[in-house]
Amino acid sequence: MQTKPLIQKCGHVLRDCCAQFNAVHIDNLERKWIAISMMVIALLVGIITIDAFFHGVNPPGKVETIDSASLHLGKEFAEDNLGVDVNDKGEIIIRMVAGRYSFFPKHIDVPAETPLTFRWVSMDVLHGVHIPMTNMSTMIVPGYVAEITTTFPKPGEYPLLCNEYCGLGHNHMWSNISVIAKEDWQAPVKSPAKGEQQ
Numbered sequence: 001m002q003t004k005p006l007i008q009k010c011g012h013v014l015r016d017c018c019a020q021f022n023a024v025h026i027d028n029l030e031r032k033w034i035a036i037s038m039m040v041i042a043l044l045v046g047i048i049t050i051d052a053f054f055h056g057v058n059p060p061g062k063v064e065t066i067d068s069a070s071l072h073l074g075k076e077f078a079e080d081n082l083g084v085d086v087n088d089k090g091e092i093i094i095r096m097v098a099g100r101y102s103f104f105p106k107h108i109d110v111p112a113e114t115p116l117t118f119r120w121v122s123m124d125v126l127h128g129v130h131i132p133m134t135n136m137s138t139m140i141v142p143g144y145v146a147e148i149t150t151t152f153p154k155p156g157e158y159p160l161l162c163n164e165y166c167g168l169g170h171n172h173m174w175s176n177i178s179v180i181a182k183e184d185w186q187a188p189v190k191s192p193a194k195g196e197q198q
C-alpha cells in the first residue's frame with residue numbers, strides 16, 4: 001500500500017476543511033464556546049490518558065482472556081472452584097460466572113472491612129455487575145476475565161445486579177451477597193477435587 005499519496009490526499013482534505021471553516025463567519029461568542037468545548041475535550045482525554053498510563057485504569061478486556069465456551073472444562077472456573085477461596089498469601093479471591101440469567105454461585109458469604117478480589121467471567125453474552133455501596137461496577141465481556149478488588153464497609157445483605165441488557169430475563173438477573181462481621185466470618189473449607197481424594 002502506498003502511503004505517500006494517501007498522506008497527500010489527507011493533507012488536501014484537511015486544507016479544504018480549514019479553508020471552508022475560515023470562510024464561514026463565526027461570531028466571537030461562538031468562537032469562545034468552541035474554544036471552551038475544545039479545552040473540555042482536551043481535559044477529559046488528558047484525564048483518561050493519565051489514568052490509563054499512570055494509574056493502570058484499563059478496560060477489563062485488556063487484562064486476561066479466557067475461552068467462554070469451555071469454562072466448565074477449565075481449571076479456574078470449573079464448578080468446584082467457584083465461590084470464595086483464600087489463597088496461600090491469605091488473600092480472598094471470589095470467582096463468579098455470569099450467565100443468562102443469574103450469577104453463579106447464587107449466594108456467597110464474605111467478611112466486611114476486608115479487601116476482596118472478585119474475578120468475573122461470562123459463559124454466554126455480555127453482562128454487567130453492580131453492587132451498590134461499593135466500587136463494583138464492571139462489564140463482564142465474554143472471552144475476558146474482569147477483576148475488581150473491593151471492600152464491603154459494613155455487614156448486611158448486598159444486592160448483586162446485572163447492569164448490561166443481556167436478554168428478555170435481564171431484569172430478573174440479580175443475586176445477593178451476605179456480608180458478615182470480620183470476626184464472625186470463617187473461610188470456607190473446600191472439599192478435595194475429584195482425583196485428589198485419597
Ligand SMILES: [Cu+2]
Pocket residue numbers: 127128162163164165166167170171173
Ligand atoms: Cu443482564
